[in-house]
Amino acid sequence: GLFCVLASAAVMQWLHLSTALGAFIAGVMLADSPYRHELEADIEPFRAVLLGLFFVAVGMMLDLDAVVARPFFIVGMATALVATKAAIIFLIARVARMEWRTALALGLLLSQGGEFGFVLFAQAQKAMLIEPQAASLFGAIVTLSMATTPFLMMISRRFRGAPAKLRTDMEGPSSDGATAIVVGYGRFGQTVAQLLTAHKLAVTLIDWEAEQIDVSASFAVKVYYGDGRRVDLLRLAGASEAQLILFCQDGDPMEADHLATVAESFPDAKIFVRVFDRRQVIALYEAPIAGTVREVYESAIVMARQALEALDVEIDEIDDAEARYRDVDHQRLVAQAESGDLYAAREVMLRPHAGRNVADQTAT
Incomplete structure (x- = not known):
């Protein structure tokens, strides 16, 4: 990686171009390489320091007298820069058939000047293509445009998604004396709820997708409307008497602090959470919940078992392989959660081998 940079x-220097441009191109080339995460981990300790030094160097190049002498010019040009970039990006997004609200939000979020502009101004000044005062003015314009980022993010928030249509025909949750409350009645929640129902448990279903509620109603399934992650709504649904609360929704992951609030509000209920991957499992490792379930973990194990069965492997051997994998995976999760390092315990990871079976390699 260092050699590539x-x-x-x-x-770039041989071509009489900026060496910084060469480093940038090298980063782009390495972004899709197998060494990306390792490089990120190696560079992380230096990134903050070097980035700080970069901006210190840029700040030292500014001619404050030239900036102070023309404040209205700087503010006007920064506004023009933001407006022009936002308009161009909006038009490009619309040509790409993006919905207008999303296109406008994208234009606002990407409308600022970039840090690479400082590099270009410095190189142009060094090559005597622009005056030092002009470089200072241009740098101040880019800096001011970058300072608008948090405000533009707040403005664009209302455009990032289509406005939810207000539905007045949806019934909110109410306490039915159910044993379990399932939040999110998508493909994951449906399986959970139906299995609990098969055991003759009373289940209350909550979902905030109006379309999903309508589809469920066509199958004679009662689903209440609302954001089941809210404590007040869970209380209305009877969580104080429930024995199980199962968060089966997809989308934004549950936060450990919020789950702690839910657990404190309903201490008699055991809480289970659907998570996307092991990163979310690690994030919720110390949360006061009964368990987490990764979306594709069990289904992947079932597929691997079926594959081994297709090769006429004995059931006992398949069970041993599954037990070994589960044990290794649990060891890695514990080590990762305790250290906060995703690469912890990677030496015990079961790595696939191409070409020959692992048993054959061991024998040789």
Whole structure:
């Protein structure tokens, strides 16, 4: 990785271009390489320091007298820069057939000047293409445009998604004396709820997708409307008497602090959470819940078992392989959660081998 960066920078210098441009191109090339995460981990300790030094160097190049002398020019040009970039990006997004609200939000979020502009101004000044005062003015314009980022993010928030249509025909949750409350009645929640129902448990269903509620109603399934993650809504649904609360929704992950609030509000209920991947499992490792379930974990194990059965492997051997995998995976999860490092215990990971079976390699 370091050799690639240095080589790219050397080529750019040989072409009489910026070495920073070469480093940038090297980063783009390495972004899709198998070493990406390792490089990110190695660079992380230096990134904050070097980034700080970069902005210190940029700030030292500014001619404050030139900036103070023309404040209205700087504010006007920064406004023009933001407006022009937002308009161009909006039009490009619309040509790409993005919905107008999403296109406008994208234009606002990407309308600021970029840090690479500082590099270009410095190189242009060094090559005597622009005056030092002009470089200072341009740098101040870019800096001011970047300072608008948090405000533009707040403005764009209302445009990032289509406005939810107000439905007045949806019934909110009410206490039915159910044993379990299932939040999210999508493909995951349906399986959970039907299995609980098969055991003759009373189940209350909550979902905030109006379309999903309508579809469920066509199958004679009662689903209450609302955001089942809210404590007040769970209380209305009878969570104080429920024995199980199962968060089966997809989308934004549940936060450990919020789950702690739910557990404190309903101490008699055991809480289970659907998670997307092991990162979310690690994030909820110390949360006061009964368990987490990764979306594709069990289904992947079932597929692997079926594959081994297709090869006429004995059931006992398949059970041993599954037990070994589960044990290794649990060891890694515990080590990762305790250390906060996703690469912890990677030496025990079961790595696939191409070409020959692991048993054959061991024998040789």
